[in-house]
Amino acid sequence: MPVQTDESNSSEAGLRPDGPKPALAFNRLCKSFDGIPVLREITARFMPGTVNVLAGENGAGKSTLFKIISGQLAPDSGILVVKGAPVLTFDPRHARGLGVSIIPQELLPIPDMKVWQNLLVGRERVSALGFLKRREMMAEARRLLEEFHLDIDPEAPMRRLGVAATQMIEIIKATSRDSDVVLMDEPSSSLSSRETEELFRAIRLLRARGACILYTSHRMEEIEQISDTVAIMRDGAFIRQAPTSTLTERQIITDMVGRDIEDLFPNRVIGANRTPVLEVRDFKVAGYPASTSFTVHAGEILGLGGLVGAGRSELLEAIFGLRKADGDIRLDGAPVAGSSPAKSIRRGIAFVPEDRKLAGVLTSLSILDNVTLPHLAGFTGGAGFVDNAARRARTLDVLRRTRTKYARLGQIVAHLSGGNQQKIALARWLVTGTPRLLILDEPTRGIDVGARSEIYQLIHDLAASGVAVLLASSDMPELINLSHRILVMRGGAIAGELTRDAVNQEGILRLAMGKTKDAA
Ligand SMILES: Nc1ncnc2c1ncn2[C@@H]1O[C@H](COP(=O)(O)OP(=O)(O)OP(=O)(O)O)[C@@H](O)[C@H]1O
Ligand SMILES: [Mg+2]
Secondary structure: OOOOOOHHHHHHHHHOOOOOOOOEEEEEEEEEEOOEEEEEEEEEEEOOOEEEEEEOOOOOOHHHHHHHHOOOOOOOEEEEEEOOEEOOOOOHHHHHHOOEEEEOOOOOOOOOOEHHHHHOOOOOOEOOOOOEOHHHHHHHHHHHHHHOOOOOOOOOEHHHOOHHHHHHHHHHHHHHOOOOEEEEEOOOOOOOHHHHHHHHHHHHHHHHOOOEEEEEOOOHHHHHHHOOEEEEEEOOEEEEEEEHHHOOHHHHHHHHHOOOOOOOOOOOOOOOOOOEEEEEEEEEEOOOOOOEEEEEEOOOEEEEEOOOOOOHHHHHHHHHOOOOEEEEEEEOOEEOOOOOHHHHHHOOEEEEOOOHHHHOOOOOOEHHHHHHHHHHHHHEOOOOOEOHHHHHHHHHHHHHHOOOOOOOOOOEHHHOOHHHHHHHHHHHHHHOOOOOEEEEEOOOOOOOHHHHHHHHHHHHHHHHOOOEEEEEOOOHHHHHHHOOEEEEEEOOEEEEEEEHHHOOHHHHHHHHOOOOOOOO
């Protein structure tokens, strides 16, 4: 779709003939959905060879901006300038032709492709006779995976990879292309610190090659580590853009959230009691050689740490009944045989999966239905009628507590920002019907700092009321500060246990990487 330009705007937006040209510039970009402004007159410029973090709460407009730059959406008004030339056509292929590549926040599933095919999409090697040079491509894929220290079989179908591994594949794809503008929308949200280091290595390489990188993340510690500038967005507007070295973390948070955040983590006053809720014995997940045994007690938050591919998500999915496994599971002392998700829910097991679309939210349904459908019985009166007033009131309350940004309760979840969708995946288990066991896999993936402290408090309160919580997280501060105890997994097995007093990041990493104390 063509967009109007005018001369005076063009010069402001980085079209001046003198001086270094910005790789990317916007002038008064605007975008609305259903009459609600989502981007308000965004003006900014980004230079080649720089890493720029875009910071802002869930729903601030970061992904919308990225979708415009990568040609998936057209702005309503304003100018986008790439490498000195105004963009008049908004189309993904056109954007790629201009040297723009994107790692989207929501990765597109391409389940039937093999890893090597996906890695080399668009860069296929073909023989003179028109056949794919399969062996050569396989070797190239293997080389790329090794370069990024990834233990992934290039022959594996994409569907077998978890969210984090899929994300690493996208990162390799985007960085091995020749791009002048690279947009990364929360690439690290499910990566452990070890993979994030690999990601940062790739980003520094891109920067040295002269690329302009725009990066979003809700992990505050990353901003200082990787960025040259920070641009802060709030409610669709640019609040400020400044060199990272001139801003403190506190200033960034206050600008982003519009208020001061006191403590991110609740004071841990509660202690777990010794009543076992979940007992897992000699439990072997299909496809993994090792078996695991552990117990989660009432009121306990048991953390699960490990690198990408360590088997944490697979273990949690198997316990919930989404994956085949052998072994013995007991809930409140009673054996649980022949598990399925439906049975698990009836037994009082709640699950927030890493991939919220797997068993988390139905994006084509409304917010209200997503939050309350699993608990409809709890809102049904004596005559079998659903008490809609109660249903709405409880939903409004949990949306307020999780600081979810939305337009209407009847709005479909697909139209929410990524972080706000994640809040919905959590909200349904926080709204009512306290479970016996709450399984959380990367619960705050993509959730902003402003809402994190509230969500941590809600998880903490559930544990305090006697719920057993099993928490897998690659966010180290979260894992360390919320858990009473941490099991570290490696190669599908439990590599070690760290108690509350002994927990620290080095200890977790050492176990995750299979190093003994002496070797480290
Ligand atoms: N297709 C759509 N229809 C209606 N509203 C939309 C649509 N896409 C996005 N929005 C709204 O636009 C606003 C900005 O969303 P966006 O995804 O850009 O936020 P974000 O800053 O990327 O947030 P997050 O940190 O959660 O990813 C949100 O309020 C969202 O609900
Ligand atoms: Mg987003």
